[in-house]
Amino acid sequence: MQILKATIDDCATIRRIASTTWADTYREILSPEQSEYMLNMMYSDHSLAQQMENGHHFVLAIDEQSGEYRGLVSYEFGYHGENKVKIHKLYVLPESHGSGLGKLLVDYVAEQALAHGCNTITLNMNRFNHSHGFYTHMGFVIAGEEDIDIGNGYLMEDYIFEKTIG
Template identity: 50%
Template structure:
């Protein structure tokens, strides 16, 4: 597997992976209107640029050796809310790449980076209806809470809060 640190020049690649992933992941959970709203809110060029340059979100891209294109990404933030915790903001793989170990590799890489920053846990939010909960449980994450976030236009993100000690 090849993993690289993404830069703003990789925004079109991140957008492409996100859109293809969202179609499968959220089709049975969110309305088309809410998906479009959230994709624009989180994955527009200006939103991703702001995440990378102002909000201290780091992005990694992954591909296997037989591919010329990246097949997934993860974004994370060290010392989230001034705590020794690394927040995983996004983790998406192309649908055909799920089950091949890429998600595990990306989380393990972020855990190693987090430890080098003296962070002792990873956390993430995930939609309570997302079928990936089993994957995160296998990775050692536990549900530590729930929260509903108003994201505007009458939409809520209804999430579990997951955490893993590292």
């Protein structure tokens, strides 16, 4: 698997990975209307460009043999002015679950974090998401809970996970 830095030219690929993974992960958690709202809000070309301009780094994982993109991660250094890296998005296509790709992407972020003087990785995860075991297996602990009003009457009900690195 090869990790490539994404650019604005990769928006369609980012959107495809997110929507494919989203459908598998959130179909039993979110209504179709909320899913559509959130995907449009976070994955339009305009939104992705803004995220990239505001310090979100996107990387894509590509299977070197097939040439197919299998996952992505986006992250931000110095989250809230602290020595933290925030993982904003981590998606692995359903057919690649269990392949070690999620670990590879988290490890990549950890390497980048350490290189930038950060000692903690933080992320939010929907409290009803079944990926809880993945994150605890990776050494993350629940540091809190957060409810975020995202507009249109929708609420993100998240755990805040953290992992100390280095």
